[in-house]
Amino acid sequence: MAMTPNTAADSAAATSPHRFQGLEDGAVGLRADVLDLYASLQKLGLLEHVAELDIKGLTVIPPEKVASPELIERLRTAVLDVLARRHGVQASRQDNLEGEYNSMPFGKLMSYLLLEDAAFQDMLMNPALQAIASYRLGKNCCLSSVQAAVKSRGGPALALHTDELYVAPPYSQYTTGTNLTVALTDYSAEDGPTIFVPGSHKLRRQPVGNEGYDQIERVEARAGSLIVWDGALWHGSQPRRSEGLRLSVIYYLMRPHMRVQEDYQAEVSAEVLARHPPRFAAMLGKTINLGWKHQGPRLDGADTLVGSSPYC
Numbered sequence: 001m002a003m004t005p006n007t008a009a010d011s012a013a014a015t016s017p018h019r020f021q022g023l024e025d026g027a028v029g030l031r032a033d034v035l036d037l038y039a040s041l042q043k044l045g046l047l048e049h050v051a052e053l054d055i056k057g058l059t060v061i062p063p064e065k066v067a068s069p070e071l072i073e074r075l076r077t078a079v080l081d082v083l084a085r086r087h088g089v090q091a092s093r094q095d096n097l098e099g100e101y102n103s104m105p106f107g108k109l110m111s112y113l114l115l116e117d118a119a120f121q122d123m124l125m126n127p128a129l130q131a132i133a134s135y136r137l138g139k140n141c142c143l144s145s146v147q148a149a150v151k152s153r154g155g156p157a158l159a160l161h162t163d164e165l166y167v168a169p170p171y172s173q174y175t176t177g178t179n180l181t182v183a184l185t186d187y188s189a190e191d192g193p194t195i196f197v198p199g200s201h202k203l204r205r206q207p208v209g210n211e212g213y214d215q216i217e218r219v220e221a222r223a224g225s226l227i228v229w230d231g232a233l234w235h236g237s238q239p240r241r242s243e244g245l246r247l248s249v250i251y252y253l254m255r256p257h258m259r260v261q262e263d264y265q266a267e268v269s270a271e272v273l274a275r276h277p278p279r280f281a282a283m284l285g286k287t288i289n290l291g292w293k294h295q296g297p298r299l300d301g302a303d304t305l306v307g308s309s310p311y312c
């Protein structure tokens with residue numbers, strides 16, 4: 001039977017009355033917002049950093065392209081203020097500190113910082129951070145955490161790992177997270193810098209055993225730089241040998257798709273939990289080492305690292 005030709009709009013309406021936002025007619029191909037993103041990356045001098053991020057998995061954006069020295073100073077002050085408020089430690093960046101500062105691989109990690117000081121919010125909205133995160137994770141990417149690390153001389157190394165915790169390998173080609181670390185003090189070989197294995201983000205899994213150590217590079221960065229790495233990059237850090245503190249603020253941004261549709265965690269009563277074996281609480285996300293506030297993550301890491309097997 002001969003069909004009366006419809007317009008594309010008619011046939012789309014007949015088969016698909018509900019249209020998703022962003023999938024309007026004519027949306028195939030580059031949308032205007034993607035071209036806008038390209039223009040901002042170009043204007044901010046970030047195109048070479050995008051290429052380096054794609055090829056090596058890590059890029060250091062120098063201070064001139066990131067934030068004003070005033071904002072970096074506000075961040076340094078804010079980190080030291082939180083240290084004083086939460087932990088009663090009055091320190092300056094020239095001090096050497098004992099305890100978690102030089103016994104934990106990150107140094108002292110302070111979590112849940114966004115609302116502690118407007119400087120943490122202003123840095124989140126920094127145009128360079130926003131542009132590179134949107135390029136990497138899409139314009140609907142979200143904040144996962146804002147943490148500060150305060151690291152003093154003599155601590156242990158942080159072993160190579162990816163930041164794609166809980167993600168079963170092989171990871172999707174579209175990385176779910178990106179680490180954007182603001183160096184508040186210099187990073188050189190003596191300063192306990194981040195180390196990484198260039199190109200390892202292409203392997204889409206955690207390193208196993210001693211893999212990668214023969215190919216590490218150290219991050220060299222001036223205070224005020226934004227160090228950006230792919231969530232799948234193998235990275236860690238070396239012990240600090242120089243005097244004073246290494247200060248950094250770590251913004252972890254993520255794609256928004258892995259969330260529960262119904263959030264029972266806050267409302268489920270102890271009585272309901274007690275009626276069931278522990279698996280019930282686990283099904284509601286109770287045992288997941290995520291969703292922390294200022295107490296931060298449990299650092300034993302036992303249930304966060306998904307190994308190199310696609311079956312676990």
Ligand SMILES: O=C(O)CCC(=O)C(=O)O
Nearest residue numbers: 106163193194236237250
């Ligand atoms: O301390 C460092 O240099 C690396 C920290 C790290 O692994 C992270 O922020 O994911």
Ligand SMILES: [Fe+2]
Nearest residue numbers: 161162163235
């Ligand atoms: Fe990491």
